[in-house]
Amino acid sequence: MTDVPASRIRNFSIVAHIDHGKSTLADQLLRVTQTVSERDMKAQYLDNMDLERERGITIKLQAARMNYNAKDGNTYVLNLIDTPGHVDFSYEVSRSLVACEGALLVVDASQGVEAQTLANIYLALEQDLEIVPVLNKIDLPGAEPDRVKAEVEEAIGLDCSDAVLASAKMGIGIDEILEKIVAIVPPPADNTDRPLRALIFDSYYDAYRGVIVYFRVVDGKVRKGDRVRLMASKKEYDIDELGVLSPTQVPVDELHAGEVGYFAASIKSVEDARVGDTIALASNIPDEPLPGYAEAKPMVFCGLFPTDSEDFENLREALDKLKLNDAALSFEPETSSAMGFGFRCGFLGLLHMEIVQERLEREYDLDLIITAPSVVYRVTLVGGEVIEVDNPSQLPAPQKREQVEEPYIRVDVIAPETYVGAVMELCQSRRGDFKDMRYFTPTRTTIIYELPLAEVVTDFFDQLKSRTRGYASMEYQFIGYRVNELVRLDVMVNGDPVDSLATIVHRDKAYGVGKILVEKLKELIPRQQFKIPVQAAIGSRIIASQQIPALRKDVLAKCYGGDISRKKKLLQKQAKGKKRMKAIGTVDVPQEAFMAVLRLDQ
Numbered sequence: 001m002t003d004v005p006a007s008r009i010r011n012f013s014i015v016a017h018i019d020h021g022k023s024t025l026a027d028q029l030l031r032v033t034q035t036v037s038e039r040d041m042k043a044q045y046l047d048n049m050d051l052e053r054e055r056g057i058t059i060k061l062q063a064a065r066m067n068y069n070a071k072d073g074n075t076y077v078l079n080l081i082d083t084p085g086h087v088d089f090s091y092e093v094s095r096s097l098v099a100c101e102g103a104l105l106v107v108d109a110s111q112g113v114e115a116q117t118l119a120n121i122y123l124a125l126e127q128d129l130e131i132v133p134v135l136n137k138i139d140l141p142g143a144e145p146d147r148v149k150a151e152v153e154e155a156i157g158l159d160c161s162d163a164v165l166a167s168a169k170m171g172i173g174i175d176e177i178l179e180k181i182v183a184i185v186p187p188p189a190d191n192t193d194r195p196l197r198a199l200i201f202d203s204y205y206d207a208y209r210g211v212i213v214y215f216r217v218v219d220g221k222v223r224k225g226d227r228v229r230l231m232a233s234k235k236e237y238d239i240d241e242l243g244v245l246s247p248t249q250v251p252v253d254e255l256h257a258g259e260v261g262y263f264a265a266s267i268k269s270v271e272d273a274r275v276g277d278t279i280a281l282a283s284n285i286p287d288e289p290l291p292g293y294a295e296a297k298p299m300v301f302c303g304l305f306p307t308d309s310e311d312f313e314n315l316r317e318a319l320d321k322l323k324l325n326d327a328a329l330s331f332e333p334e335t336s337s338a339m340g341f342g343f344r345c346g347f348l349g350l351l352h353m354e355i356v357q358e359r360l361e362r363e364y365d366l367d368l369i370i371t372a373p374s375v376v377y378r379v380t381l382v383g384g385e386v387i388e389v390d391n392p393s394q395l396p397a398p399q400k401r402e403q404v405e406e407p408y409i410r411v412d413v414i415a416p417e418t419y420v421g422a423v424m425e426l427c428q429s430r431r432g433d434f435k436d437m438r439y440f441t442p443t444r445t446t447i448i449y450e451l452p453l454a455e456v457v458t459d460f461f462d463q464l465k466s467r468t469r470g471y472a473s474m475e476y477q478f479i480g481y482r483v484n485e486l487v488r489l490d491v492m493v494n495g496d497p498v499d500s501l502a503t504i505v506h507r508d509k510a511y512g513v514g515k516i517l518v519e520k521l522k523e524l525i526p527r528q529q530f531k532i533p534v535q536a537a538i539g540s541r542i543i544a545s546q547q548i549p550a551l552r553k554d555v556l557a558k559c560y561g562g563d564i565s566r567k568k569k570l571l572q573k574q575a576k577g578k579k580r581m582k583a584i585g586t587v588d589v590p591q592e593a594f595m596a597v598l599r600l601d602q
């Protein structure tokens with residue numbers, strides 16, 4: 001199985017915007033090459049996590065090896081390396097692209113170029129990959145292949161005269177795609193004589209065999225039983241099992257330069273075999289690792305607290321388990337005066353955060369209070385020391401600090417031109433700096449802004465979607481830290497400061513935010529037997545205040561007459577609120593209150 005010459009190997013990935021049909025096309029390739037029998041063919045074979053399937057997004061990338069009998073009479077080994085499609089994971093996207101020589105660019109012929117089409121294709125072009133353009137969904141009545149071809153040419157500068165017109169759903173154009181892969185994607189360089197260097201492009205934790213490492217051999221060869229060194233982590237292991245992915249794991253004895261496969265070596269956690277690391281032979285370590293290893297750094301943090309403090313240990317266990325399989329997740333214990341014991345967790349981005357939260361609740365049955373996400377601030381203290389603050393309540397007092405810097409991102413929004421005004425208004429209101437706007441067709445534009453990440457981790461994406469009726473797509477990229485006039489806004493409930501409600505805001509926005517925040521909290525915190533003051537403060541200065549009136553005997557009394565639907569709504573609201581509450585002093589505060597700061601526009 002491994003005696004294929006490099007000239008008969010093609011390594012490629014598929015890049016596409018979400019929903020443009022990447023998984024459906026991958027299924028078809030597996031089907032047509034008979035890699036997976038019709039009987040075993042589950043829909044969307046490559047997306048095998050439940051959560052992924054439900055959300056219809058690809059999170060973990062995977063690989064599949066296919067044998068293709070081409071029209072030239074030769075059999076080729078095609079390695080498909082699946083790339084995750086979402087913005088949070090662009091680091092993983094670029095790792096998997098490094099493992100390839102070419103990429104299929106899949107664009108929905110009824111939709112056209114979207115933000116992630118552009119972001120992913122730029123990553124591919126940066127790696128000098130050969131691109132095979134594919135216009136998918138040509139079976140749809142709304143498909144406009146000629147218009148979309150022109151769009152791709154204009155936006156990316158890629159010749160589309162030869163683009164494949166395909167329908168992954170109907171199985172149209174699949175043979176043509178396979179032939180194009182053989183013709184256009186270059187074979188890997190035959191570097192089998194060099195010392196082993198292989199790139200890890202994915203890994204996952206298996207309870208029985210330890211971490212399964214997916215890799216591409218760039219130089220040299222690797223055999224079962226070899227002792228390997230992971231160059232970044234400097235750890236060494238003996239390979240217990242080596243194999244290829246077709247797409248189930250099939251053991252082999254040896255893999256050489258250009259091939260893609262997996263190994264197991266009783267590695268305890270994915271942290272020890274991180275994506276992007278270089279595998280070498282312990283007995284023959286090359287001078288340089290493969291380029292480009294960078295640790296994925298958490299950008300967004302939030303607090304996770306069990307509603308029932310008895311669940312703290314269960315939460316720790318659950319996080320430990322998730323961490324085995326997710327090197328990018330970070331967490332450490334956090335003690336909050338208001339919330340008790342919990343964990344401060346770091347994520348690559350918002351989607352990553354949502355997925356982890358959902359898993360904890362779903363797979364581990366934990367009832368959690370989640371605090372509003374925060375970015376990492378860089379604070380220079382008086383005296384020059386620089387510290388990182390990922391928890392607003394820990395921002396040192398003004399007299400102790402010299403300056404505060406916050407992370408900035410570049411956001412590329414693609415939208416029909418009718419929504420340009422709406423997009424710009426949103427970005428302006430989030431402290432954005434306008435950078436550029438470009439029409440790539442008479443009716444579609446890219447709008448580029450630089451924005452503080454903190455303004456985007458709130459409800460930016462939801463707002464963008466609702467203000468453009470779902471027609472805009474976006475992509476973001478971290479560009480560095482900038483100094484700003486930032487202050488900490490504290491919140492007091494019934495006179496007690498609630499550290500988990502503290503937030504960092506721009507000085508110019510502090511009054512507005514404080515005012516709306518206390519109004520929101522007044523709505524969200526259920527009435528109790530006594531009056532509850534809710535206040536927002538900067539330092540010792542109260543800048544806004546509201547009072548939650550004491551409970552009347554019958555909460556439904558205020559619903560006049562027979563307005564049953566309003567009554568129902570109120571009861572539902574109460575039932576929902578009851579589910580997740582945290583007692584802060586004598587006041588029960590519901591989950592929604594901790595997220596109130598994110599929804600100030602509504």
Ligand SMILES: Nc1nc2c(ncn2[C@@H]2O[C@H](COP(=O)(O)OP(=O)(O)OP(=O)(O)O)[C@@H](O)[C@H]2O)c(=O)[nH]1
Pocket residue numbers: 016017018019020021022023024025047056057058085136137138139140166167168169170
């Ligand atoms: N009509 C039509 N629908 C298609 C075609 N290809 C895919 N679809 C549908 O488009 C939707 C999205 O397809 P997927 O293959 O899940 O898209 P994807 O790009 O893998 O999405 P992510 O995994 O989220 O990145 C599904 O409902 C598919 O059935 C096609 O050629 N024609």
